[in-house]
Amino acid sequence: MPDSTERGPLAAPVMTAERVERGALTGAAAKVSARDISVYYGAKQALFDVSIDIPDRAVTAFIGPSGCGKTTFLRCINRMNDTIESARVSGSIEIEGKNIYARGVDPVVLRTRVGMVFQKPNPFPKSIYENVAYGPRIHGMAKSKAAFDDIVEKSLRRAGLWEEVKDRLHQSGTGLSGGQQQRLVIARTIAVDPDIILMDEPCSALDPIATDKIEQLIDELRQTYCIIIVTHSMAQAARVSQKTAFFHLGNLVETGPTEEIFTRPRDTRTQDYITGRFG
Amino acid sequence: MADHVVKAFSEELDGLANELARMGGLAERAVAESFAAIVRRDTALANAVVERDAEIDATHREVERRAIRLMALRHPVAADLRQVLAAWRMSGDLERIGDLAKNIAKRSLVINQSAPIPITRGIERMGKIASSHLKQVLDAWSNRDVRAAVGVWFQDEDVDAHYNSLFRELLTYMMEDPRTIGPCAHLLFVAKNIERIGDHCTNIAEMVHYLVTGEEIATERPRADSTPTEMDE
Numbered sequence A: 001m002p003d004s005t006e007r008g009p010l011a012a013p014v015m016t017a018e019r020v021e022r023g024a025l026t027g028a029a030a031k032v033s034a035r036d037i038s039v040y041y042g043a044k045q046a047l048f049d050v051s052i053d054i055p056d057r058a059v060t061a062f063i064g065p066s067g068c069g070k071t072t073f074l075r076c077i078n079r080m081n082d083t084i085e086s087a088r089v090s091g092s093i094e095i096e097g098k099n100i101y102a103r104g105v106d107p108v109v110l111r112t113r114v115g116m117v118f119q120k121p122n123p124f125p126k127s128i129y130e131n132v133a134y135g136p137r138i139h140g141m142a143k144s145k146a147a148f149d150d151i152v153e154k155s156l157r158r159a160g161l162w163e164e165v166k167d168r169l170h171q172s173g174t175g176l177s178g179g180q181q182q183r184l185v186i187a188r189t190i191a192v193d194p195d196i197i198l199m200d201e202p203c204s205a206l207d208p209i210a211t212d213k214i215e216q217l218i219d220e221l222r223q224t225y226c227i228i229i230v231t232h233s234m235a236q237a238a239r240v241s242q243k244t245a246f247f248h249l250g251n252l253v254e255t256g257p258t259e260e261i262f263t264r265p266r267d268t269r270t271q272d273y274i275t276g277r278f279g
Numbered sequence B: 001m002a003d004h005v006v007k008a009f010s011e012e013l014d015g016l017a018n019e020l021a022r023m024g025g026l027a028e029r030a031v032a033e034s035f036a037a038i039v040r041r042d043t044a045l046a047n048a049v050v051e052r053d054a055e056i057d058a059t060h061r062e063v064e065r066r067a068i069r070l071m072a073l074r075h076p077v078a079a080d081l082r083q084v085l086a087a088w089r090m091s092g093d094l095e096r097i098g099d100l101a102k103n104i105a106k107r108s109l110v111i112n113q114s115a116p117i118p119i120t121r122g123i124e125r126m127g128k129i130a131s132s133h134l135k136q137v138l139d140a141w142s143n144r145d146v147r148a149a150v151g152v153w154f155q156d157e158d159v160d161a162h163y164n165s166l167f168r169e170l171l172t173y174m175m176e177d178p179r180t181i182g183p184c185a186h187l188l189f190v191a192k193n194i195e196r197i198g199d200h201c202t203n204i205a206e207m208v209h210y211l212v213t214g215e216e217i218a219t220e221r222p223r224a225d226s227t228p229t230e231m232d233e
C-alpha cells in the first residue's frame, strides 16, 4: 500500500491560522479576542502575531509541542507576563470588548476575573476553609461569618469536593491527595467569581481517576465559565474541549471545532502532531 | 506522510492495509470466477469459488481484529482514524461481495443442469462491468485517488440500467417458454447479486472519498429506473 497522502487531489489547500479562524465557531460573540499578540523574552520572540477568538461557556484547548508558547499565551490573558522582567507583549487582548492592556486596567482586579490553575496543585499552607475564603476575604466580597461559610460551601460543592472535606474544613489543604488539592485550587479559583478560568496542564500530576474527576468538573464548569486548558494529552483535549488551537514554534497554526481538528485537520503540521508524527 | 514516532504504530497501519489489499484481491477473483463459472458452465470453478469464500471471511475477521486492536491500543486520530475506519467498513463490503459471488457460483451449479440460455451474454456483460468497478475502486483506494473513486460512484448507474433491461428480457423468455422458468429465475437472482456487488463498490468509493478528504461525497447520485429492483431472494 502506498504511503497515505493527506493532500489528495481534492484535499483542502493549506490554511493559514487566520483563514481557519474566520470560518470556525462563528455565531456567539467571543469572550476573549486576541489580535496580533507577540511576546518577547528579552531579544527572543516566543509568540508571533497570535490572533484567536475564544468562546464563552465552552472549553478551548491549547495543544502543541513543548516550548511552542502555550503557557506564554495563556499568561497574556491574565497579564501574568507583566510579572516577568524580560517579557514584552504587543498586540491586543479584549475581554468582552475591553482591551486588558489599556492604560488604567488593574492587573490585580483582572486576575480575579481571570483565574488560573497550574500544573502542580498549589494550595496555601492553610486550612481547607481558609484556602477558599482567602480570595473573597482580600477582595472584601463578604462581611459576616455566615456569608463566608456560604461562599466556601458553594465553591467546594461546585468543585466537587464538599462531600469529601466537609468534616475537616479546618485541617490543612496540603494534607489532601493530589487530585483533591487540584479541586481545592479550583474551588479557590471560583470562590472569587471569575469569568474565565485558565488551566495549565491541570491533570499532568494526577492519576487517571483523579483526572476523570477534574475532567468531569471542567465539563460542569463550562456551563458557567469560559475555560481555557493547556494539555499535552491529545486524548484529554479531545475529551474536554469544544474548540482546539494548535501552536507550533510560537505560531498559532490552526484552530477549529475539536471534532474537526481530530478527524480532519487542515494543516499538515497539526496532522503530524496529533497523530504522533513529529520526530 | 512521515512515519509515526512510535514505529510499531505505522507498521500496524500498514499491516491493516496489507490485509485489506489481500482481501480485495480475493474478492476480485471470486467475482470474476463466479461469472466465468456461469458463462463457461464450469462446475469445478463454481465449487472452487464456494470453497474459497471461507478465506475471505477469515480475512474479514482478521481485518476487524487488527482494526479493533489499533483503536484500543493506539487511539488513532485524524487521517489515521479515517484509515482504520475506512479499512474496517470496506472489509465489511468486501465480505458481502464475497458472499454474493459465492451465491452466484452456487446458482451456476443449478443453472448448468438445464439447457443453455442465450441470456447469459447479458449476465456476462453485467459481470464484466461489476468486476471492472471493483477493480477500479480498489485501485482508487490503494492510490488514494478520490477522482477515480467518484468516477466509480457515478458509473453505478450502468449496472443498475443493465439489471433493469436484463430483468425485462428474462421475463420475455419465461413467458415464451415456461420450461425456462427455473434457470431464468436463478439468472434473475444472479443479476440481482451483480447489481448488489455494484452497490458495495459505491460504498467503497464513498469510503475512499472520506478517507482522503475527511468529508462525505456531497452530490446526490442520480438513480436509474428502479421499478423491478424490489425483488429479493
Ligand SMILES: Nc1ncnc2c1ncn2[C@@H]1O[C@H](COP(=O)(O)OP(=O)(O)OP(=O)(O)O)[C@@H](O)[C@H]1O
Residues within 6 Å of the ligand: A041, A046, A064, A065, A066, A067, A068, A069, A070, A071, A072, A073, A084, A086
Ligand atoms: N521566563 C522566561 N524567560 C525566557 N524565556 C522563556 C520564559 N518563559 C518561556 N520562555 C521561552 O518561551 C518559549 C515558549 O515557552 P512556553 O513556556 O510558553 O511553552 P509551552 O508551550 O508552554 O511549553 P510546555 O509545553 O513545555 O509547557 C520557549 O522557548 C521558552 O524557553
Ligand SMILES: [Mg+2]
Residues within 6 Å of the ligand: A070, A071, A072, A200, A230
Ligand atoms: Mg507550558
